Amino acid sequence: MLNIALPKGRLGDKVASLLCDAGYDCPTLASGDRRLTVDDVEHGVRYIWVKPSDVAIYVERGAADAGVVGKDTLLEQSPDVYELCDLGIGKCRMAVAAPVGFYDDGARRLRVATKYPNIARGYYMKKGRDIDIIKLSGSIETAPVIGMSDVIVDIVETGQTLKENNLAVTDTVVEISARLVANKSSCKFARGEIMKIADAVGKKSDLR
Numbered sequence: 001m002l003n004i005a006l007p008k009g010r011l012g013d014k015v016a017s018l019l020c021d022a023g024y025d026c027p028t029l030a031s032g033d034r035r036l037t038v039d040d041v042e043h044g045v046r047y048i049w050v051k052p053s054d055v056a057i058y059v060e061r062g063a064a065d066a067g068v069v070g071k072d073t074l075l076e077q078s079p080d081v082y083e084l085c086d087l088g089i090g091k092c093r094m095a096v097a098a099p100v101g102f103y104d105d106g107a108r109r110l111r112v113a114t115k116y117p118n119i120a121r122g123y124y125m126k127k128g129r130d131i132d133i134i135k136l137s138g139s140i141e142t143a144p145v146i147g148m149s150d151v152i153v154d155i156v157e158t159g160q161t162l163k164e165n166n167l168a169v170t171d172t173v174v175e176i177s178a179r180l181v182a183n184k185s186s187c188k189f190a191r192g193e194i195m196k197i198a199d200a201v202g203k204k205s206d207l208r
Ligand code: PRP
Pocket: 137, 138, 139, 140, 141, 154, 155, 156, 157, 158, 159, 160, 161, 162
């Protein structure tokens, strides 16, 4: 059995549809199925549903041979895995946003609220801007609204959350989408099986 770690939630539903379209039997958690491991015996695949930010850890440690993870998580965690292909789903962008009308005069350290401290640090380091990172786990948009931060670095998909909180994008850091990743040893020992899935769901990048 090839173990594949999949992200629970919004992205997971899209991944399950993609796999089903490619002929793989992958029931979604959204359909009411609460099993966290599901076997597709016909294709020799076991799906493991995990928290999106944990997928890369499962794959890096070999608990999963492959997995689907957002580029945001890959950039933030830099896991030691192969990134096989872009799945073209879960498209959004990592952006800097601030209260409408905010102007950074550079007079003091910029307070940046984010779930992605490494990405934010890298972005501002390139700009040579001194920042104070405020690491949060969610509801990032609240920070500038209540005055805890000046800006945020966060995922923007439709832009609705920003709009409803009177915030606006000031810069795009990087475009994001879901990627198929694989464990490095598994790519040696189960290359054929992994490539079959990569062929079915996306375009390969660094295995060829
Ligand atoms: C994400 C992100 C934004 C929102 C953006 O939050 O952190 O808050 O989605 O989506 P939009 O541009 O379509 O409004 P998520 O729903 O993952 O919840 P979180 O607050 O736990 O991060």
